[in-house]
Amino acid sequence: MFRYPISLHRFFPNFLYVLAMPLFFLFSALLYEPAGLEGLLGAGEGISRVQDVRSFNLVMTATILLGSMLLTRLPFYFLRKTLRMGLGKYTLWCLGELLLLSAFAALYLTLMARGGHGYFYYLARCASCLLSLLAYPYLILTLFWGWHDAACTEPLSEGARLRFHDSRHQLKFITTAAAILYIEANENYILIHYLENGLEKTCQIRNSMKNVEPLCAQAGFVRTHRRFIVNPAHIKSIRRDESGIHMAELGAPEGGKIPVSKTYYEALAACL
Numbered sequence: 432m433f434r435y436p437i438s439l440h441r442f443f444p445n446f447l448y449v450l451a452m453p454l455f456f457l458f459s460a461l462l463y464e465p466a467g468l469e470g471l472l473g474a475g476e477g478i479s480r481v482q483d484v485r486s487f488n489l490v491m492t493a494t495i496l497l498g499s500m501l502l503t504r505l506p507f508y509f510l511r512k513t514l515r516m517g518l519g520k521y522t523l524w525c526l527g528e529l530l531l532l533s534a535f536a537a538l539y540l541t542l543m544a545r546g547g548h549g550y551f552y553y554l555a556r557c558a559s560c561l562l563s564l565l566a567y568p569y570l571i572l573t574l575f576w577g578w579h580d581a582a583c584t585e586p587l588s589e590g591a592r593l594r595f596h597d598s599r600h601q602l603k604f605i606t607t608a609a610a611i612l613y614i615e616a617n618e619n620y621i622l623i624h625y626l627e628n629g630l631e632k633t634c635q636i637r638n639s640m641k642n643v644e645p646l647c648a649q650a651g652f653v654r655t656h657r658r659f660i661v662n663p664a665h666i667k668s669i670r671r672d673e674s675g676i677h678m679a680e681l682g683a684p685e686g687g688k689i690p691v692s693k694t695y696y697e698a699l700a701a702c703l
Contacts, residue, residue, distance in 0.1 A: 435518040436576035440511040445504045451568040453496040467560045475543035503528045533557040597637045604634045608650040613661040616640045653699050655691045663702040
């Protein structure tokens with residue numbers, strides 16, 4: 432089943448969206464030349480002093496699309512951890528993005544036409560045209576990053592060992608996935624809590640949670656908090672404490688409780 436691509440929480444994929452929309456718009460106008468788009472780009476002919484109105488409108492509209500994408504993708508990137516985005520919400524975000532692009536493009540074309548036909552006429556035509564054109568790059572990029580996530584988080588074979596490296600890519604620790612209880616962030620280090628001969632032990636490695644998260648995802652581990660990644664096989668139950676915070680209780684010999692933030696609660700509950 433296709434899921435919301437977690438890769439969209441990184442800067443580079445969002446940067447590609449910003450570039451892809453105006454470039455695809457230019458490509459469509461210059462090569463494909465759809466009739467609806469050609470009609471829009473003629474706004475201001477016979478009125479404006481610009482000699483080649485269509486080319487001027489094409490460049491200006493593409494620039495407006497670029498600026499509008501920056502206005503939407505920058506907040507998306509900086510708020511990625513608080514938006515709690517899923518596939519449904521992301522689809523609505525993209526539709527809202529297209530509506531904003533249409534609104535700014537329609538405003539420019541209305542000004543070029545000096546109010547001819549009115550703003551809402553151009554808004555409706557821009558929305559129809561951009562939705563039919565830009566749906567393709569949106570769909571292609573989203574499918575690509577979904578495939579990328581699936582390829583990077585392909586489950587490890589049963590009994591496979593996990594190899595943890597430090598920030599200099601030097602191998603520091605090897606163990607089976609089943610032996611790991613949870614991983615904790617501690618400033619510039621990660622603490623790997625694992626079982627060995629029935630006893631809980633800890634291995635400290637200089638690295639970040641961001642770097643080890645893809646490996647943990649392959650092993651089926653789940654993030655519960657910005658500081659914790661847990662092996663769901665060792666979770667006994669999830670309960671609220673007296674302060675109302677969800678805590679994951681481990682079934683390890685020494686027990687233990689791991690905080691579960693609202694951001695990760697649903698994903699963790701789905702694994703249990």
